[in-house]
Amino acid sequence: MDIVNQLVAGGQFRVLKVPLGFIKVLEWIFAIFAFSTCGSYSGTFRMSVECKNRTESNLKIGVDFEYPFRLHQVYFDAPTCKGGNDRLFLVGDYSSSAEFFVTIAVFAFLYSMAALSVYVFAFEKYRENNKGPLIDFGVTCVFTFMWLVSSAAWAKGLSDVKTATDPEKVLELIPACEHEVNRCREVHDPVMSGLNTSVVFGFLNLILWAGNLWFVFKETGIVAPFMRQPPAQEKQPAAQDAYGQGGYGQPDPYAGSQGGYQPDYSQQGYNQAGDYGQGGYEQQGAPTSFSNQM
Structure with a gap:
C-alpha cells in the first residue's frame, strides 16, 4: 500500500486520466470479457424421440458441446425404434474462427497490460526519441485489423454453430424421425447469450482500438508540424516612432x-x-x- 500511495502521490497514474491511458484500460478490460465469454462457453440442448413402441422411446436425449466447437466430434445416442440405439455426430468444425478470436483477445489483453505498465512506470522513456509511440502505433494498427478480421470471422462462425446445434436441425439426423409413426421434438434449446456477448465485445474492441489510433498517433509527433499555429506577426512600430523616423519626422x-x-x-x-x-x-x-x- 505504501508503494501505491507513493506512486499516486508522485503522479504516476496521471496518464490514466488522459484518453491515451484511459482507452488502454478499457481495451484491457474488454479483451478479458471477449476471450472469457467465448473461451469458457459450454452449452447443451435436449430432444425427445417417442417411438411407436413406447418402451423403445428416449424422451431425454442430451447433447453437450463447448469451446472450441469441434462439433463433428460431439455425439449422442438416439433410439432407432427398432430395438437399439444409433450413435450420431453433429455436423461442422468451427474451431478455427473461435480459436482465432480467443487468441487475438488474449494477445490484446497481454499487450494492453504491458502498455499500461509502460505508461505508468516509464512514460518519459516511452516518449524518448519517439520510438515508443511509433512501436505502439504500429502494434495498435495490427490489433485493429486483427480485431476486425477475428470478430467478423467469429460472427460468421457463431451463426454456423447456432445452425448446427439447433435441435430441429439435429432431429433431421435421426433416422427414426423420418417415420411419421414416431414423434420427435425439441425439449430445450441451447443458451447462446454468452456467445452473442463475445461477438459484441469483439466489435467493441475494434472500435476502441481504432479510436485509440489517433491518440497514439499524436504521441509520435508526426502530426505536430501540421498543428503548429502560424507565427505571430511583428508589432507595428508606435506612431510616435514612425513620426520620429518617417516622413513626419523630417x-x-x-x-x-x-x-x-x-x-x-x-x-x-x-x-x-x-x-x-x-x-x-x-x-x-x-x-x-x-x-x-x-
Whole structure:
C-alpha cells in the first residue's frame, strides 16, 4: 500500500486520466470479457424421440458441446425404434474462427497490460526519441485489423454453430424421425447469450482500438508540424516612432533652432519698429504739411 500511495502521490497514474491511458484500460478490460465469454462457453440442448413402441422411446436425449466447437466430434445416442440405439455426430468444425478470436483477445489483453505498465512506470522513456509511440502505433494498427478480421470471422462462425446445434436441425439426423409413426421434438434449446456477448465485445474492441489510433498517433509527433499555429506577426512600430523616423519626422524647414515653429518677430514683420516708424503708419506729417501749403 505504501508503494501505491507513493506512486499516486508522485503522479504516476496521471496518464490514466488522459484518453491515451484511459482507452488502454478499457481495451484491457474488454479483451478479458471477449476471450472469457467465448473461451469458457459450454452449452447443451435436449430432444425427445417417442417411438411407436413406447418402451423403445428416449424422451431425454442430451447433447453437450463447448469451446472450441469441434462439433463433428460431439455425439449422442438416439433410439432407432427398432430395438437399439444409433450413435450420431453433429455436423461442422468451427474451431478455427473461435480459436482465432480467443487468441487475438488474449494477445490484446497481454499487450494492453504491458502498455499500461509502460505508461505508468516509464512514460518519459516511452516518449524518448519517439520510438515508443511509433512501436505502439504500429502494434495498435495490427490489433485493429486483427480485431476486425477475428470478430467478423467469429460472427460468421457463431451463426454456423447456432445452425448446427439447433435441435430441429439435429432431429433431421435421426433416422427414426423420418417415420411419421414416431414423434420427435425439441425439449430445450441451447443458451447462446454468452456467445452473442463475445461477438459484441469483439466489435467493441475494434472500435476502441481504432479510436485509440489517433491518440497514439499524436504521441509520435508526426502530426505536430501540421498543428503548429502560424507565427505571430511583428508589432507595428508606435506612431510616435514612425513620426520620429518617417516622413513626419523630417526636419521642419520652418522650425527654429529648437525644433519648433518659432517666428522671430524681433527682426521681421510687426516688430520692425524702425521701418514702420519711418515708412509706414508714422508718415503722418505729409498730409499735415500738404494742408498747410493749401
